[in-house]
Amino acid sequence: MSSGIWQAGRFQIGLERPQIMGIVNITPDSFSDGGTYSQNIQTALQHAEQLLKDGADILDIGGESTRPGAAYVSPEEEWVRVRPILAEVAKWGVPVSLDTRRTEVMAKALESGGADIINDVAALTDVGAVELLARQNDTGICLMHMQGMPETMQDNPHYQDVVGEVAHFLNGRAAVCAAAGIASERLVLDPGFGFGKTLQHNIALMRHLPELMEATGLPLLIGVSRKRMIGELTGEQNAAERVYGSVAAALASVARGAQIIRVHDVKATADALKVWQALGVFEAV
Numbered sequence: 598m599s600s601g602i603w604q605a606g607r608f609q610i611g612l613e614r615p616q617i618m619g620i621v622n623i624t625p626d627s628f629s630d631g632g633t634y635s636q637n638i639q640t641a642l643q644h645a646e647q648l649l650k651d652g653a654d655i656l657d658i659g660g661e662s663t664r665p666g667a668a669y670v671s672p673e674e675e676w677v678r679v680r681p682i683l684a685e686v687a688k689w690g691v692p693v694s695l696d697t698r699r700t701e702v703m704a705k706a707l708e709s710g711g712a713d714i715i716n717d718v719a720a721l722t723d724v725g726a727v728e729l730l731a732r733q734n735d736t737g738i739c740l741m742h743m744q745g746m747p748e749t750m751q752d753n754p755h756y757q758d759v760v761g762e763v764a765h766f767l768n769g770r771a772a773v774c775a776a777a778g779i780a781s782e783r784l785v786l787d788p789g790f791g792f793g794k795t796l797q798h799n800i801a802l803m804r805h806l807p808e809l810m811e812a813t814g815l816p817l818l819i820g821v822s823r824k825r826m827i828g829e830l831t832g833e834q835n836a837a838e839r840v841y842g843s844v845a846a847a848l849a850s851v852a853r854g855a856q857i858i859r860v861h862d863v864k865a866t867a868d869a870l871k872v873w874q875a876l877g878v879f880e881a882v
Contacts, residue, residue, distance in 0.1 A: 601856075602782060605714045606693075606736050606737060607713055610654070614874070615857070617654050617860060618655040618694060620860065620861050621648070624660060651864035655692040655857070672701040676701075679706070683712060687710060693712055698718050716741075716818075718789070720766075722770075742787070742789040754798060759801050771813065786815050791821075791825055806854055816857065818855070819858050822839075823840075823843050824839075824843075827843050
């Protein structure tokens with residue numbers, strides 16, 4: 598497993614061991630938790646606090662569902678959802694990631710000092726996003742691959758070579774960032790499991806993560822937690838019951854070189870990683 602530092606706002610995150618990014622969805626139509634934390638700010642904050650107690654290294658806060666077929670949410674509504682959570686969590690002294698693809702929302706979060714990381718499923722393709730992040734000296738950035746848009750991305754995803762095409766796209770977006778003056782230490786990449794991909798595409802990406810990492814030369818963030826691919830592999834239709842399959846996929850991604858894993862079930866994932874670390878697995882892969 599490669600090592601290094603991810604420059605993420607107020608923090609320099611060491612990647613010598615896998616970092617767990619805990620998910621806090623402030624959306625009424627989340628595929629994974631059915632909007633459990635979207636109606637009450639205090640409930641969302643309690644959930645975030647519990648994720649940290651369970652072993653999360655980073656909190657990822659999102660106000661727009663990007664699940665397949667998700668309904669449109671305006672940037673104004675997205676900001677209303679995440680603003681109070683970001684304002685409070687930013688005081689906790691932990692790295693805070695904002696999951697957004699809108700330049701307008703990024704700008705408000707960065708102006709308020711609420712986000713150390715921008716986690717963008719659209720890889721900074723929104724107008725002005727690259728320029729905005731280039732004006733920041735140290736904000737961390739996650740660039741993700743997505744074929745199509747959330748509303749239609751699973752209609753008929755198609756690739757000639759999914760690993761090669763994902764690597765080509767991510768390298769292209771990283772090059773755009775570099776040309777704008779964004780340091781590579783600020784960047785991590787996400788192949789986008791489930792975002793415009795069939796089960797076969799997802800499996801191919803998982804099996805070839807080492808090649809993807811070699812092709813891009815940047816750390817990988819992997820998010821497979823509770824996704825449809827886990828349900829298809831296990832037969833579990835209820836997303837909240839896909840914990841065991843999700844943990845297995847997280848371990849598989851770490852074994853293949855992933856340095857950040859984005860998960861819902863932090864405690865289960867953290868416990869599994871602790872056992873692996875105690876057994877010396879990380880030194881062996």
